[in-house]
Amino acid sequence: MKALLCTRLGGPDDLSIETLPDPVPGPGEALVRVSVAALNFFDTLIIAGRYQVKPELPFSPGGEACGVVEALGPGAEGVRVGDRVIVHAKYGACRERVTVPVRLLTPVPDGVSDEQAAGLTITYGTSLHALRNRAKVRPGEWLAVLGASGGVGLAAVE
Structure with a gap:
């Protein structure tokens, strides 16, 4: 299978497409054939080694995707x-x-496309967490969204 890999920390130009063996699902896991993977701002940070999560090299970026379950592991x-x-x-x-x-x-x-589904969890999840759990915004309150040109800001506006 093809995989986009970060083999050394850097920018997007440092990523490479490699061929890897197909993974096998372990206990409690599913094997998903990815149709669409979404990239977000934090992916630029993680491949540069500037994010709080620091995966061992090599790794693939992409925190969210949409696909079809192909196999299930035990349990x-x-x-x-x-x-x-x-x-x-x-x-x-x-x-x-x-x-x-x-x-x-x-x-x-x-009725939800693969593209819509793949890009849903990080931006909308981050926005929901910020508004509900951090700011505790309530109905009837006003909110100023600064940076509404990015994914999380656009989700907050919606």
Whole structure:
């Protein structure tokens, strides 16, 4: 399978496309064939070694993706082979196939495209966390969104 790899810390030009063996799901994991992987600002930080999560080299960037479950490891429950899912990961989604714990998968409803689903969790999840858990914004309150040109800011405006 093809994978976008960070083999040394740096910028996007330092990434390479490599061929790796297909992964095999372990206990409680699913093998997902990735149709769309999303990239976010933090991916530029993680490949430069400037993010709080510092994966061991080599690694694939990409914290979220959409794809189809191809196989299940022993004891994996909650999804079935053939299910279309969102993959929630800290990194690793920029591959043709990825193994992840099934608890990090969310079913994709009909009518939601792979592209929409793949780019949903990080920007909208970050915005929701900031507004609900940090700012504790309540109905009727005003909110100024600074930086509404980025993904998290746009999600906050929505």
